[in-house]
Amino acid sequence: GAVVSQHPSWVICKSGTSVKIECRSLDFQATTMFWYRQFPKQSLMLMATSNEGSKATYEQGVEKDKFLINHASLTLSTLTVTSAHPEDSSFYICSASRQIQETQYFGPGTRLLVL
Amino acid sequence: AQTVTQSQPEMSVQEAETVTLSCTYDTSESDYYLFWYKQPPSRQMILVIRQEAYKQQNATENRFSVNFQKAAKSFSLKISDSQLGDAAMYFCAYRSALAMNNNAGNMLTFGGGTRLMVKP
Numbered sequence: 001g002a003v004v005s006q007h008p009s010w011v012i013c014k015s016g017t018s019v020k021i022e023c024r025s026l027d028f029q030a031t032t033m034f035w036y037r038q039f040p041k042q043s044l045m046l047m048a049t050s051n052e053g054s055k056a057t058y059e060q061g062v063e064k065d066k067f068l069i070n071h072a073s074l075t076l077s078t079l080t081v082t083s084a085h086p087e088d089s090s091f092y093i094c095s096a097s098r099q100i101q102e103t104q105y106f107g108p109g110t111r112l113l114v115l
Numbered sequence: 116a117q118t119v120t121q122s123q124p125e126m127s128v129q130e131a132e133t134v135t136l137s138c139t140y141d142t143s144e145s146d147y148y149l150f151w152y153k154q155p156p157s158r159q160m161i162l163v164i165r166q167e168a169y170k171q172q173n174a175t176e177n178r179f180s181v182n183f184q185k186a187a188k189s190f191s192l193k194i195s196d197s198q199l200g201d202a203a204m205y206f207c208a209y210r211s212a213l214a215m216n217n218n219a220g221n222m223l224t225f226g227g228g229t230r231l232m233v234k235p
Contacts, residue, residue: 106160
């Protein structure tokens with residue numbers, strides 16, 4: 001159990017467009033979901049944490065109007081990159097946990113390339 | 116704020132040999148969790164092993180074991196009988212044991228990673 005999926009696995013878009021990435025917990029209900037960003041050959045950087053039904057908590061330096069997070073249900077969280085620019089190109093990874101303080105299970109990631 | 120440091124950007128091991136990856140961390144908390152995650156070329160993060168700070172016994176998972184030195188704030192990962200499939204990035208991570216309403220207690224703090232290469 002504890003499988004997390006992400007869709008799409010990769011996306012290419014033009015500068016100025018918006019891109020939505022979905023994160024789903026397939027076999028469990030996720031109270032909390034996390035969104036990370038990873039640049040090539042670097043570690044994961046937490047962008048935001050979201051609880052089902054409430055507003056996301058963004059890390060310092062992450063623009064909440066740029067990276068919209070919606071955790072509408074216990075199995076789905078979405079990250080929308082609005083008005084994407086080439087510097088937003090990165091690998092985005094989500095994770096989910098059943099309850100506070102439980103293990104985070106990671107999705108396979110989404111590679112975003114903005115032209 | 117907690118920090119996690121992996122001082123070895125790259126490590127190499129011969130197949131079937133043993134390798135140890137280093138991790139140190141800084142925290143003022145007494146209760147916390149430590150993790151080792153593996154990220155293979157597919158980039159899927161896989162939990163390798165987990166250690167609770169209140170447990171003195173080192174965690175083991177088959178060929179993977181840790182050397183947890185709480186006083187020294189050190190948490191190394193030993194991989195025995197290395198296999199080609201062990202080649203990956205390995206990340207050490209810290210999480211507080213405090214449950215906080217603002218989710219700060221849930222967040223993982225990652226080290227910079229160590230790239231492990233396994234030679235056939």
